[in-house]
Amino acid sequence: MSEKTKILCITCPKGCTLEVSHEGQTILEVKPGCKRGHAYAANELVNPRRMVATTVNIRGGLHPLLPVYTSAPFPKGRIHELREVLRKVEVQAPIRMGAVVVEDILGTGVNILASRDMAQA
Amino acid sequence: MTTKDRYDVVIIGAGPGGLAAAIAARQNGAEDVLVIERDKELGGILQQCIHNGFGLETFQQDLPGPSYAQRFIDQALDHGVEFLLDTMVLDISSQRRIFATGKHSGIVDLTARSVVLSMGCRERTRAQIRIPGMRPAGVYTAGTAQRWVNVEGFMPGSRYVILGSGDIGMIMARRLTLEGAHVERVLEVMPYLTGLTRNYVQCLMDFDIPLQLSHTVKRIIGHKRVEAVETVRVDERWNPIPGSEEIIPCDTMLLSVGLIPENELSRQAGVLIDPLTGGPFVDDSFQTNIPGIFAAGNVVHVYDLVDWVSEAGRLAGISAARFAAQVRRKENRLVPLLAGENVRYVVPHRMDRETLAETPVRLQLRVRQPIESPVWVEVRNRTNLIARKGELYARPGEIITLEIPTTAYDEVQKADELTLAVVKR
Numbered sequence: 001m002s003e004k005t006k007i008l009c010i011t012c013p014k015g016c017t018l019e020v021s022h023e024g025q026t027i028l029e030v031k032p033g034c035k036r037g038h039a040y041a042a043n044e045l046v047n048p049r050r051m052v053a054t055t056v057n058i059r060g061g062l063h064p065l066l067p068v069y070t071s072a073p074f075p076k077g078r079i080h081e082l083r084e085v086l087r088k089v090e091v092q093a094p095i096r097m098g099a100v101v102v103e104d105i106l107g108t109g110v111n112i113l114a115s116r117d118m119a120q121a
Numbered sequence: 122m123t124t125k126d127r128y129d130v131v132i133i134g135a136g137p138g139g140l141a142a143a144i145a146a147r148q149n150g151a152e153d154v155l156v157i158e159r160d161k162e163l164g165g166i167l168q169q170c171i172h173n174g175f176g177l178e179t180f181q182q183d184l185p186g187p188s189y190a191q192r193f194i195d196q197a198l199d200h201g202v203e204f205l206l207d208t209m210v211l212d213i214s215s216q217r218r219i220f221a222t223g224k225h226s227g228i229v230d231l232t233a234r235s236v237v238l239s240m241g242c243r244e245r246t247r248a249q250i251r252i253p254g255m256r257p258a259g260v261y262t263a264g265t266a267q268r269w270v271n272v273e274g275f276m277p278g279s280r281y282v283i284l285g286s287g288d289i290g291m292i293m294a295r296r297l298t299l300e301g302a303h304v305e306r307v308l309e310v311m312p313y314l315t316g317l318t319r320n321y322v323q324c325l326m327d328f329d330i331p332l333q334l335s336h337t338v339k340r341i342i343g344h345k346r347v348e349a350v351e352t353v354r355v356d357e358r359w360n361p362i363p364g365s366e367e368i369i370p371c372d373t374m375l376l377s378v379g380l381i382p383e384n385e386l387s388r389q390a391g392v393l394i395d396p397l398t399g400g401p402f403v404d405d406s407f408q409t410n411i412p413g414i415f416a417a418g419n420v421v422h423v424y425d426l427v428d429w430v431s432e433a434g435r436l437a438g439i440s441a442a443r444f445a446a447q448v449r450r451k452e453n454r455l456v457p458l459l460a461g462e463n464v465r466y467v468v469p470h471r472m473d474r475e476t477l478a479e480t481p482v483r484l485q486l487r488v489r490q491p492i493e494s495p496v497w498v499e500v501r502n503r504t505n506l507i508a509r510k511g512e513l514y515a516r517p518g519e520i521i522t523l524e525i526p527t528t529a530y531d532e533v534q535k536a537d538e539l540t541l542a543v544v545k546r
C-alpha cells in the first residue's frame with residue numbers, strides 16, 4: 001500500500017513542502033522541489049539527520065568556549081547523546097578552524113570540527 | 122595601533138560586510154585599508170551565530186557562522202588589511218574625519234579618502250515594543266542571550282518563553298534546549314511564522330517546542346526576577362481576545378522581534394536615512410548622499426542571507442577604492458604654498474598645478490616686518506625663481522598680490538612646494 005508523507009525541506013532557505021509517495025521505506029515519487037531536496041526527503045523518511053553545531057570548553061583561549069560542528073549530518077535521534085559527550089570535552093588553545101576535536105563520535109563516522117581559529121588569550 | 126593619520130579607505134565594523142569591503146578595496150587598488158572594530162575580535166555578529174546554514178551561495182557549503190567569518194578574516198589578513206580592534210568609532214564628519222577611542226588605541230583621529238559604514242544592525246528591545254508589567258530581571262533580547270550562551274558560556278535562565286518567531290529566536294530555542302534548559306513556547310503575534318521554515322523544522326519541531334501564532338505577551342509577572350508571563354491570543358488587528366489569557370511560569374523571556382540598522386554614526390556624518398529601511402539612501406555604488414561615504418551590509422537594510430551582505434560589501438569596497446584613488450589623484454595635483462622669508466601667510470594655502478594650463482593664479486600675502494625701501498616679492502621652487510614682482514615698500518598692514526603666470530606651468534609641475542619671500546631689492 002502506498003502512502004503520502006509531507007516533508008518540509010530544510011536543505012536551503014526556500015523551505016519547500018515536499019510530498020513523498022512511498023511504500024514503506026521505498027520511495028515512489030517526490031514532488032515538487034529540486035534534486036537536493038529529493039535526496040533530503042529520501043533520507044528524512046528512513047534516517048533523519050541534522051547538522052549539529054554546539055560548543056566545547058577551551059582552556060587558555062580568547063573565549064571560554066570553542067564553537068564546533070559536525071562534519072556531516074548526524075542521526076537526529078542521538079543529538080542529546082552527542083551533547084552529553086561534548087559537554088565533557090575540553091581542548092587547549094590555540095586551535096585552527098577545521099581541527100578535529102572528536103573523531104568518529106559515538107561510532108557514527110562523523111567528526112566534530114572546530115568552527116573557527118581560537119587564539120591564545 | 123595606527124601610525125598614519127590618513128588612509129585610502131577606512132571601514133567601520135568588521136562583520137562580513139566590512140570584511141568583504143576591505144578585501145575588495147585592497148584588490149581594487151586601495152593602498153591602505155583600515156578596519157575599525159569595537160569588539161576585541163573580527164567577524165561581527167557571526168561569531169555568536171554558531172549554527173550551520175551560512176555560505177551556501179558564496180562557498181556552496183553549509184558552514185557555521187564563525188567558519189564563514191573565518192574565511193573572510195583570513196582573506197583580509199592575506200590582503201594586508203590593517204585592523205584596529207577594541208576601538209569604538211564615536212564620530213565621523215562629512216569630510217571623512219574619524220574620531221574613535223579604545224582601551225589600547227587611545228584617542229584615534231584620522232582622515233579617510235573614503236569611508237565604508239558597516240556597523241550592522243541591532244535588535245529591537247522591550248522599550249520599542251512596549252510590553253506592560255513589571256521590569257524584573259530576566260528579559261533579554263535573543264541576540265544578547267546568544268552571545269552569553271555561545272561565546273561567554275553563561276546561561277541566563279532555565280525556563281524560557283520566547284516572544285517572536287524570528288530566526289534568532291527559533292535558533293536560540295533549539296540552542297537552549299540542547300544546553301538543558303526548558304523552552305516553554307515561542308509566541309508570534311502575526312498569524313504566520315516570521316522566520317524561515319527550515320528553522321521552524323530543525324529548531325522547533327525537532328525539539329518539540331510549541332509555537333503559538335497570533336499570540337503575544339500581555340504582562341510580565343515577577344518583582345526581582347521574571348516568575349511568569351501572561352500570554353493572550355490576538356485578532357487580525359492585534360487586539361487581545363478576552364478570556365484567552367494564560368499564565369506560563371518561566372524565569373526568562375527572550376525577545377526576537379526584529380532588527381534595525383545601526384545608524385547613529387551615519388546621522389552624525391550627515392548621511393540621510395530612509396525611514397522605511399532604517400538605513401542610508403544609497404546609489405548603485407552603495408554611496409550615500411555624502412560623497413565618499415559608502416554603506417554596506419545590514420547597516421543599509423536587514424538582509425536575509427549573509428552571502429548578500431558579503432556581496433554588498435564587495436561592491437561598496439570597489440566603489441570606495443575608486444573614490445579614494447580619485448581623491449588621491451587630486452591631492453597629488455595640489456602644491457603647498459609656503460610662507461618664506463618675511464612672509465606671515467599666503468592665501469591660497471595650496472594650488473592645483475593644472476590651473477596654470479588655463480589661467481594665472483593670484484596669491485595674496487602679508488609680510489612680517491615692514492621694509493621702507495624697494496622690495497622683490499618672489500615665489501620660488503627651492504632656488505628656482507618662478508615669478509617675481511617689484512614693490513616700493515612692504516608693510517604688514519597692506520596685502521601684497523602676486524600672480525603666477527601661465528608661462529610658469531612647466532616649472533610648477535616639477536615643484537613639491539612653492540615658497541614666497543619678500544626681500545630687499
Ligand SMILES: Cc1cc2nc3c(=O)[nH]c(=O)nc-3n(C[C@H](O)[C@H](O)[C@H](O)COP(=O)(O)OP(=O)(O)OC[C@H]3O[C@@H](n4cnc5c(N)ncnc54)[C@H](O)[C@@H]3O)c2cc1C
Nearest residue numbers: 134136137138158159165166209210240241264418419427
Ligand atoms: C543577534 C543577531 C543574530 C543574527 N543571526 C543571523 C543568522 O543566524 N543568520 C544570518 O544570516 N544572519 C543573522 N543575523 C544578521 C546578521 O547581522 C547578518 O547576517 C550579518 O552578520 C551582517 O553583517 P554586517 O557586516 O552587516 O554586520 P555585523 O556582523 O553586525 O557587523 C557589524 C560590526 O560593526 C561593529 N560596530 C558597530 N558599530 C561600531 C562602532 N561605532 N565602532 C566600531 N565598530 C562598530 C560591530 O561590533 C560589529 O562587529 C543576525 C543578526 C543579529 C543582530
Ligand code: SF4
Nearest residue numbers: 009012015016033037
Ligand atoms: S527542495 Fe530544493 S529548493 Fe526546495 S528547499 Fe529543498 S533544497 Fe531548497
